[in-house]
Amino acid sequence: xxxxxxxxxxxxxxxxxxxxxxxxxxxxxxxxxxxxxxxxxxxxxxxxxxxxxxxxxxxxxxxxxxxxxxxxxxxxxxxxxxxxxxxxxxxxxxxxxxxxxxxxxxxxxxxxxxxxxxxxxxxxxxxxxxxxxxxxxxxxxxxxxxxxxxxxxxxxxxxxxxxxxxxxxxxxxxxxxxxxxxxxxxxxxxxxxxxxxxxxxxxxxxxxxxxxxxxxxxxxxxxxxxxxxxxxxxxxxxxxxxxxxx
Numbered sequence: 001x002x003x004x005x006x007x008x009x010x011x012x013x014x015x016x017x018x019x020x021x022x023x024x025x026x027x028x029x030x031x032x033x034x035x036x037x038x039x040x041x042x043x044x045x046x047x048x049x050x051x052x053x054x055x056x057x058x059x060x061x062x063x064x065x066x067x068x069x070x071x072x073x074x075x076x077x078x079x080x081x082x083x084x085x086x087x088x089x090x091x092x093x094x095x096x097x098x099x100x101x102x103x104x105x106x107x108x109x110x111x112x113x114x115x116x117x118x119x120x121x122x123x124x125x126x127x128x129x130x131x132x133x134x135x136x137x138x139x140x141x142x143x144x145x146x147x148x149x150x151x152x153x154x155x156x157x158x159x160x161x162x163x164x165x166x167x168x169x170x171x172x173x174x175x176x177x178x179x180x181x182x183x184x185x186x187x188x189x190x191x192x193x194x195x196x197x198x199x200x201x202x203x204x205x206x207x208x209x210x211x212x213x214x215x216x217x218x219x220x221x222x223x224x225x226x227x228x229x230x231x232x233x234x235x236x237x238x239x240x241x242x243x244x245x246x
Contacts, residue, residue, distance in 0.1 A: 002056035002089075052096050055119050059098055062086045062121055066128050071098075071111055072118040084111065085126045088134045097144055099137055101129070107190075108137055110144025139171050140190055142198070147191020153209040154185045160205035169198070184209075192217075 003013035062069045063086045072081050085101040097110040156164045161183045174186040192214050199206050208215045
């Protein structure tokens with residue numbers, strides 16, 4: 001808990017922890033997360049947890065005092081150092097995220113607090129937008145990235161349709177059953193980069209109906225995959241032919 005790292009909150013956090021310890025099941029209290037077979041979660045290694053705890057402690061103070069933070073990431077060369085207006089902290093499997101406003105893209109976005117991410121406080125403050133709602137953020141996004149509001153409509157068939165009809169993937173989704181193993185999935189989200197990965201996971205059982213830009217993007221990816229695997233297939237056939245001649 002990041003509160004345990006803060007002098008102004010650690011006494012309250014310890015008191016709350018003590019109260020929880022008095023009512024928690026002794027077996028759960030004594031079991032290690034890695035050996036708990038009833039409820040398992042990926043929490044990362046110990047050094048990463050300590051780093052995230054320290055980072056979250058810094059971010060909490062920045063949120064409270066409306067203080068601009070600077071995020072430095074080694075993974076994204078285009079965004080090596082960026083000023084962010086911090087609004088909230090959220091846990092999404094498998095890591096913690098800072099939800100903040102980026103003046104660069106003029107929108108709210110989620111930033112993963114990974115091992116390659118560094119965050120520092122600046123001496124600048126910002127005027128908080130009181131209309132911001134963390135619930136609205138998650139209701140309007142598929143993941144953490146921002147973008148234009150986009151209506152996405154997908155036809156699912158086969159086993160994919162059964163899975164989509166049985167599972168809730170987004171708070172604002174609409175699923176209409178049109179056959180025994182066929183449904184139309186509709187949702188409006190900001191940007192399509194992250195929902196694209198989800199759609200691709202269903203393979204040929206997911207057909208994008210709208211928007212046309214997303215259909216074209218998938219068509220290009222399909223052609224690239226076809227060329228890639230056709231090239232590998234030809235290579236294998238040629239190698240087999242050589243072996244047979246030898």
